[in-house]
Amino acid sequence: MDRRNFIKGAASTLAALALAGCNEQVEEYLQQHFVEMSKEELDEARERLKKKYRQKFGVDFKIGAEPALPEVLFSYGLDLSRCIGCRRCVYACVQENNQSRKPQIQWIRVVRMENGSMDLEESDHYYEGGMVPKEGYYTMPIQCQQCENPPCVKVCPTKATWQEPDGIVVVDYNWCIGCRYCMAACPYWARRFNFSEPHIPKEEINPNTHYLGNRPRMRGVVEKCTFCIQRTRKGRYPACVEACPVGARKFGNILDPDSEISKVIETKRVFRLKSELNTQPKFYYFFSI
Amino acid sequence: MQKEYVADFFAQLRHFLSQAAQRLIKGPPIYYGWLSFLLLIVGAGVYAYTYQFEQGLNITGMTDQVSWGLYISNFTFLVGVAAAAVLLIIPAYVYNFGPIKEITILGEILAVCAILMCMMFVTLDLGRPERMWHLMPIIGRPNFPSSILDWDVLVLNGYLYLNLFVSIYLLSTMYFKRKVNYRLILPFIFLSIPWAVSIHTVTAYLYNGLGARPFWNSAILAPRFLASAFCSGPALCIIIFQVVRKFTNFNVSDKAIFKIGEMICIAMGINLLLLGAEVFKELYTDSVHKAPIVYLFVGLHGHDSLVKWIWTAMAFNITSFFLFLIPKTRKKYITLNIACVLIVVGVWIEKGMGLVIPGFIPSPLGEIWEYSPRLYESMITVGVWALGMILYTLALKIAIPIELGEMHMLEKETPLPDDEAINVEYFN
Amino acid sequence: MPNLTTEIGRQRPISKIYPYGMAVILFFFFLCIPTAGMSETEGAEHVPLPIDEQAAKSTDKESEQYSVPPPLVYQGLFPCQACHRRDVRGVSSQLEKGNEFLGKYIRKPDPKPRILVKMHRNINLRHAEWHWCLNCHDQDERNYLRLITGEKIPFEKSYRLCGQCHGSIYRDWKIGIHGRRVGNWKGKKLYLLCSHCHDPHSPKFRKLPAEDPPRPPHYGRWDVVEHEE
Numbered sequence: 001m002d003r004r005n006f007i008k009g010a011a012s013t014l015a016a017l018a019l020a021g022c023n024e025q026v027e028e029y030l031q032q033h034f035v036e037m038s039k040e041e042l043d044e045a046r047e048r049l050k051k052k053y054r055q056k057f058g059v060d061f062k063i064g065a066e067p068a069l070p071e072v073l074f075s076y077g078l079d080l081s082r083c084i085g086c087r088r089c090v091y092a093c094v095q096e097n098n099q100s101r102k103p104q105i106q107w108i109r110v111v112r113m114e115n116g117s118m119d120l121e122e123s124d125h126y127y128e129g130g131m132v133p134k135e136g137y138y139t140m141p142i143q144c145q146q147c148e149n150p151p152c153v154k155v156c157p158t159k160a161t162w163q164e165p166d167g168i169v170v171v172d173y174n175w176c177i178g179c180r181y182c183m184a185a186c187p188y189w190a191r192r193f194n195f196s197e198p199h200i201p202k203e204e205i206n207p208n209t210h211y212l213g214n215r216p217r218m219r220g221v222v223e224k225c226t227f228c229i230q231r232t233r234k235g236r237y238p239a240c241v242e243a244c245p246v247g248a249r250k251f252g253n254i255l256d257p258d259s260e261i262s263k264v265i266e267t268k269r270v271f272r273l274k275s276e277l278n279t280q281p282k283f284y285y286f287f288s289i
Numbered sequence: 290m291q292k293e294y295v296a297d298f299f300a301q302l303r304h305f306l307s308q309a310a311q312r313l314i315k316g317p318p319i320y321y322g323w324l325s326f327l328l329l330i331v332g333a334g335v336y337a338y339t340y341q342f343e344q345g346l347n348i349t350g351m352t353d354q355v356s357w358g359l360y361i362s363n364f365t366f367l368v369g370v371a372a373a374a375v376l377l378i379i380p381a382y383v384y385n386f387g388p389i390k391e392i393t394i395l396g397e398i399l400a401v402c403a404i405l406m407c408m409m410f411v412t413l414d415l416g417r418p419e420r421m422w423h424l425m426p427i428i429g430r431p432n433f434p435s436s437i438l439d440w441d442v443l444v445l446n447g448y449l450y451l452n453l454f455v456s457i458y459l460l461s462t463m464y465f466k467r468k469v470n471y472r473l474i475l476p477f478i479f480l481s482i483p484w485a486v487s488i489h490t491v492t493a494y495l496y497n498g499l500g501a502r503p504f505w506n507s508a509i510l511a512p513r514f515l516a517s518a519f520c521s522g523p524a525l526c527i528i529i530f531q532v533v534r535k536f537t538n539f540n541v542s543d544k545a546i547f548k549i550g551e552m553i554c555i556a557m558g559i560n561l562l563l564l565g566a567e568v569f570k571e572l573y574t575d576s577v578h579k580a581p582i583v584y585l586f587v588g589l590h591g592h593d594s595l596v597k598w599i600w601t602a603m604a605f606n607i608t609s610f611f612l613f614l615i616p617k618t619r620k621k622y623i624t625l626n627i628a629c630v631l632i633v634v635g636v637w638i639e640k641g642m643g644l645v646i647p648g649f650i651p652s653p654l655g656e657i658w659e660y661s662p663r664l665y666e667s668m669i670t671v672g673v674w675a676l677g678m679i680l681y682t683l684a685l686k687i688a689i690p691i692e693l694g695e696m697h698m699l700e701k702e703t704p705l706p707d708d709e710a711i712n713v714e715y716f717n
Numbered sequence: 718m719p720n721l722t723t724e725i726g727r728q729r730p731i732s733k734i735y736p737y738g739m740a741v742i743l744f745f746f747f748l749c750i751p752t753a754g755m756s757e758t759e760g761a762e763h764v765p766l767p768i769d770e771q772a773a774k775s776t777d778k779e780s781e782q783y784s785v786p787p788p789l790v791y792q793g794l795f796p797c798q799a800c801h802r803r804d805v806r807g808v809s810s811q812l813e814k815g816n817e818f819l820g821k822y823i824r825k826p827d828p829k830p831r832i833l834v835k836m837h838r839n840i841n842l843r844h845a846e847w848h849w850c851l852n853c854h855d856q857d858e859r860n861y862l863r864l865i866t867g868e869k870i871p872f873e874k875s876y877r878l879c880g881q882c883h884g885s886i887y888r889d890w891k892i893g894i895h896g897r898r899v900g901n902w903k904g905k906k907l908y909l910l911c912s913h914c915h916d917p918h919s920p921k922f923r924k925l926p927a928e929d930p931p932r933p934p935h936y937g938r939w940d941v942v943e944h945e946e
Contacts, residue, residue, distance in 0.1 A: 123656075160423070267889075267892070
């Protein structure tokens with residue numbers, strides 16, 4: 001008997017034993033890892049989630065599970081000479097990706113630094129609103145760098161986070177045990193933990209989701225930027241790219257020599273944050289002027 | 290024949306259980322006082338835990354910036370305590386140092402309790418503890434051998450069973466008044482020595498291998514862990530042995546205690562040397578990576594909540610080092626005990642708050658967010674400690690009478706004849 | 718296709734970038750709406766076409782075609798030829814006769830660079846020192862822009878006009894480095910025109926109000942917010 005059948009057998013036995021009332025919870029509890037689920041199991045899991053979300057938010061959700069597109073490796077460019085630090089991207093991301101409003105979770109952190117310094121320790125994370133850009137300062141948005149050699153994936157004890165073929169590092173929120181080792185391992189502080197039940201107002205919920213992306217999370221699991229997997233796997237731009245009022249954000253397929261990101265790398269001087277750590281980010285900062 | 294054996298087995302089991310129950314129930318008032326005191330703390334801890342269970346890790350002081358706190362600090366410290374059990378095994382079996390041999394089993398039981406506490410702390414720290422099965426082979430998906438956390442689960446479990454096996458085996462031979470089958474048990478004892486080193490090394494690697502955290506990413510972290518473990522664990526043992534000696538007939542010789550004191554002295558010397566090397570390298574190099582150590586020792590940009598702690602730890606460690614170093618103070622119980630308490634507290638601070646927390650400050654993006662434990666997580670932490678102490682007290686309540694020969698198998702049964710060919714005694 | 722009306726509107730709160738006097742209110746509206754009163758042939762040109770179709774139809778000298786969202790225009794001013802018309806029957810002849818009454822309102826185009834005092838005073842021209850309306854706007858057909866070569870181009874192709882001077886930026890814009898694109902990284906995307914972000918009459922970027930800073934990490938977690946920054 002192979003492992004799958006064993007698990008299935010055990011799961012169905014336990015599920016049969018479960019009371020009718022908490023059947024769904026038991027099924028969810030015994031649910032397998034995303035990559036090990038069969039199509040039927042995945043569909044069941046999605047149905048369960050839809051039901052749950054509808055109860056919680058009163059809307060019908062679309063929970064996609066689109067696989068990676070062939071011959072695609074996503075990459076991102078951020079033009080530091082254009083960014084003004086207005087934080088439009090932060091809030092567009094929160095809205096698109098159903099991040100908790102209270103407690104507040106934001107996947108993008110915009111830091112402000114003095115001209116002439118690139119010491120993150122001297123950076124200001126909490127600079128006030130008001131008119132930007134501010135003279136004498138520049139800003140640098142930081143989010144998941146989608147490393148080719150991701151330390152978070154390396155350390156995860158349950159393979160709950162992994163790299164997809166298109167380069168996106170995703171989390172199976174139903175498999176994460178919440179040990180937060182990945183948070184300690186990430187040099188970009190890109191991961192957030194749901195210390196409590198996330199709260200999103202019903203009217204602000206985005207029901208167009210992806211199983212590995214922006215579906216509402218539960219308490220006790222880690223989440224992170226997925227390059228808007230629910231959009232990008234359908235060919236769309238990530239929300240932050242479209243939100244940027246100065247056009248500092250570039251996105252595309254690095255395997256396509258005509259894509260914006262390939263052109264950025266070809267024609268501009270780019271750098272990757274903390275490249276000495278050999279994480280090989282697919283997130284390129286550049287200066288267009 | 291078969292029936293007789295079965296009947297005999299059950300008779301023995303019944304006998305053992307009734308003996309054990311009597312031993313656990315009966316005791317002097319101080320025993321009851323001690324247990325009810327601990328139970329009270331455990332009760333408070335359980336109450337706090339129900340709150341955490343309901344609210345999530347929300348109730349702790351941990352944040353996205355400092356994502357590990359008191360629980361993981363205590364886990365790290367207790368792995369050290371567990372590993373230190375070997376320090377008692379090495380002289381006992383390798384050098385055949387008699388006086389220590391008798392007390393080895395107390396150390397091993399301590400290791401078992403410490404490991405159980407470690408596991409409790411890790412479980413408490415999980416956001417989704419009910420999904421622990423995802424870690425297990427076959428039914429879960431362990432990320433082995435890539436994740437050091439999986440290695441840690443492996444070595445800690447292995448160490449737990451190893452120590453359980455050795456101590457239960459040794460106790461059962463005493464209980465049944467048989468000779469120890471050294472051919473059987475010695476390989477396990479010797480295995481437990483590198484295994485003890487491994488649990489603490491792997492725990493150090495847990496932090497060590499993270500390029501994101503320069504404070505931990507230092508090659509001497511594992512040696513430092515071992516050195517500090519070899520101070521705190523045995524120091525705890527010295528205190529425990531004196532308590533045991535006072536309340537039971539179990540004799541722990543002064544010689545053994547002073548020997549352990551010597552070892553602690555050496556370990557603390559190495560610990561201080563390694564810490565000094567670390568501090569020198571960071572401060573003299575004066576690169577941006579020095580931020581956490583600066584934060585720890587003098588504070589950074591006005592944030593200095595750990596400064597008083599680390600200097601307390603430094604003062605304790607250095608004082609105790611000299612108390613252990615000078616023969617006069619080492620061989621005097623008052624100063625020895627002071628030194629032991631100082632060292633336990635000092636290492637607890639240095640390795641808990643002083644090692645885990647500054648790794649997160651400043652955050653990889655340079656944000657300084659200070660951590661301080663909240664009431665409920667402190668209550669839970671103390672509760673786990675109390676639970677561990679209860680376990681240890683109860684285990685000793687049975688183990689010591691067995692070692693003393695006060696508790697043994699049914700007398701009327703003649704022990705099975707020793708098979709001399711198998712039971713070769715190697716050292717005694 | 719994303720709903721451009723709301724997306725551009727949200728991301729670029731235009732009213733905030735003209736803090737002084739609010740002399741100019743930029744509003745965008747689909748050209749097909751105001752063109753209802755115009756000739757049908759003109760109206761059809763303003764609808765953004767899919768990339769390949771447009772390329773097939775093109776008689777343009779530029780080989781590359783870019784689909785763009787509707788250009789932004791001044792509210793109430795477009796179509797320009799509603800006022801600047803030269804094809805009104807009889808008017809031209811009246812002008813030629815020197816009809817004083819009509820001449821007050823309908824004049825012959827005056828190509829001489831000058832500061833406008835009667836009309837378009839709300840347009841604040843701060844684009845280089847020497848620029849003047851007819852450097853970019855076609856003199857005779859005001860619904861069009863004019864390249865230095867004399868070629869007339871619609872507002873949808875204003876990038877070619879800008880690219881005459883800003884060559885390296887134009888190159889970056891064409892390959893997607895400068896400027897914004899919305900829609901699909903794979904498939905149909907819209908290239909925002911230069912004028913979607915820069916006011917062509919005063920192209921320097923104005924400051925924007927930043928959104929709120931993140932709340933301190935304990936916000937919403939404990940009963941008391943202990944650390945307000």
